[in-house]
Amino acid sequence: MLNLSKAPLIDAQKIAKRIGELGKQIGGEYDFDIIVGAMTGSFIFVADLCRAMPRKKTQVKFIKASSYGDSTESSHKVKVSGLDNAKIEGARLLLVDDILDTGHTMQALVKELSAMGAKEIRTCVFLDKPERREVPIKADYVGFEIPNAFVVGYGLDFADEYRTFPDVWTLEEKQ
Ligand code: IMP
Ligand code: MG
Numbered sequence: 001m002l003n004l005s006k007a008p009l010i011d012a013q014k015i016a017k018r019i020g021e022l023g024k025q026i027g028g029e030y031d032f033d034i035i036v037g038a039m040t041g042s043f044i045f046v047a048d049l050c051r052a053m054p055r056k057k058t059q060v061k062f063i064k065a066s067s068y069g070d071s072t073e074s075s076h077k078v079k080v081s082g083l084d085n086a087k088i089e090g091a092r093l094l095l096v097d098d099i100l101d102t103g104h105t106m107q108a109l110v111k112e113l114s115a116m117g118a119k120e121i122r123t124c125v126f127l128d129k130p131e132r133r134e135v136p137i138k139a140d141y142v143g144f145e146i147p148n149a150f151v152v153g154y155g156l157d158f159a160d161e162y163r164t165f166p167d168v169w170t171l172e173e174k175q
Pocket of ligand 2: 038039040041042098
């Protein structure tokens with residue numbers, strides 16, 4: 001059985017401070033047209049991050065990445081939906097996801113958005129688990145690097161639950 005850790009791995013205050021820094025950094029060095037958030041996990045991060053950036057005419061769009069294929073042997077095929085080419089062509093994007101784990105999702109999203117004609121794509125993730133990487137991809141902007149554990153809260157889910165928690169918790173096997 002899985003249980004929440006006794007205390008949050010990252011509390012809400014620490015998250016708010018880090019997002020303030022990140023917003024300032026990105027806003028100060030990257031002039032982009034559209035924030036593209038990956039549903040559903042990035043919804044809280046996108047909401048906080050965009051309000052930590054300078055007031056500009058930035059657009060916000062959400063994209064859906066879903067895994068498909070043979071679930072028994074984790075095929076890592078990612079289907080991307082939710083955007084049409086016209087809006088992306090020639091645009092500079094900030095692609096935002098909740099967590100960079102094996103890297104397959106982010107790799108597929110970058111590939112798809114490039115194929116749609118994006119002019120520039122920079123990636124931003126709330127959390128990064130570098131130990132888990134299976135493809136050579138690095139995010140341009142990272143909120144927090146975390147160890148190899150399964151985490152929930154602040155948009156991240158387990159079976160679609162826990163997303164609404166304002167802080168990040170570890171799910172642990174109960175002894
Ligand atoms: P990747 O393709 O393996 O990098 O997986 C990225 C996706 O897996 C994320 O967008 C999350 O939806 C999910 N994921 C990976 N690790 C975690 C975790 O620790 N908690 C919740 N979701 C996770
Ligand atoms: Mg996700």
